[in-house]
Each structure stands twice: as structure tokens, then as C-alpha cells.
Amino acid sequence: MRITIPTYFTLFRLVLIPLMVVIYFILPSRPAHFYTALIFLIASVTDWIDGFLARRLNAVSNFGRFLDPVADKLIVCVALVLIVYEYTKSPFLEHNDVLVTIAAIIVLCREIIVSSLREWMASLGQSSKVAVSYLGKIKTTAQMTSICFLLWRPNRYSDIYMGMNWIEYTSIALVWLAVVLTLWSMIDYLVIGIKSVSEVEKNQQQ
Secondary structure, X not given: OOOOHHHHHHHHHHHHHHHHHHHHHHOOHHHHHHXXXXXXXXHHHHHHHHHHHHHHOOOOOHHHHHHHXXXXXXXXXXXXXXXXXXXXXXXXXXXXXXXXXXXXXXXXXXXXXXXXXXXXXXHOOOHHHHOOOHHHHHHHHHHHHHHHHHHHOHHHHOHHHOOOOHHHHHHHHHHHHHHHHHHHHHHHHHHHHHHHXXXXXHHHHO
């Protein structure tokens, strides 16, 4: 098994996942939220770096192609669970709690559906037809930005930012933008997948 330089960045991103969880639960609220968001930001940057290096150095491997989306989905799912936990651990349910929780549910369900679709298409030899699109990249950018700020929540845990609720509201707006793009890209993938399967079945019948 060949491990390339970009793959080492992906492995580093996987190591950051348990570190993010440990930091969140062992530190007091203010520093925990800041450092959890910082770790997530570093992971997001390494995601861009390993993709850039893979293209620039032509260092694409089968192991890296498998591991990269796994690392991305794991860190997003873990971050969303931490965010939902933070928003819903209060005994008083607020409208923001509901908005964030529903958004997290949609994103997690979409990741499962698209991952299953890609695995199905790969088994049919059609994996290239459900590659990451430009729309997916926009969705990822909005999603990563919103998750980073929702983990941080500076207006909730820092006296310096008290009254700056626009940070949290902007983050929630961004996560819902990501939700819209998530559903859009999922439908796009499903349409492509269904057409590809129809073509494969038609060719098999001939």
C-alpha cells in the first residue's frame, strides 16, 4: 500500500478528530469552544492542502482516494454532534436549537445517502460520474465556515463579544445555505446515478 504526502495530511486530519472531542469535554467552556473550532479549522485547511498537493504532485493513490472522503465526513459528523449537544444541553429549548438540530440531521442523512450512492456506482463501474462537482465545493465551503463558527460561538462564551449575536445568526444562515446546497447536490447526484444505472441495465439487456 502506497502512502503519499497528501495521504499523510489526511491521516493527520483523522488524528485531529479524537483530539477535538477530548478538548471539547476536558476544558472549561470558553477555551474549549475556541480550541475545538481552531482544530476544526486546521482540519479544514489540511483538507484543502492534501487536495492541492495530490493534484500538484500527481500523487493520487487508491488508499488516499478512499481515505480522504472518509476523513472529511467523520470530522464533519463529529463536529455536528458536538454542536447539537451544545445547543440542546440547556433545559430551555430555543428556536436556534431547533434550527441547528434540523440542519445537522439533514446534513448527516445526506452524507449517508451520497456515500451509499457512490459505493453503489463504484460497484457498477460508474464512480467517475458522481465525482465532486463545483456545487459540492461551494457547499463544502459554506458548511465548513458555519461549523467553525457554531463550534466557537464567541458571543455566548466571551464577555468581549457579548451582544454580537450576529455572529451566531450569520453562522446559522450559512449552515442553512449549506443545507440547501447539500440537498441540491444530492438530487444532482441521484439524477446522475439513476441515469447511469439505467444505461448499464440497458446495455446488459442488449
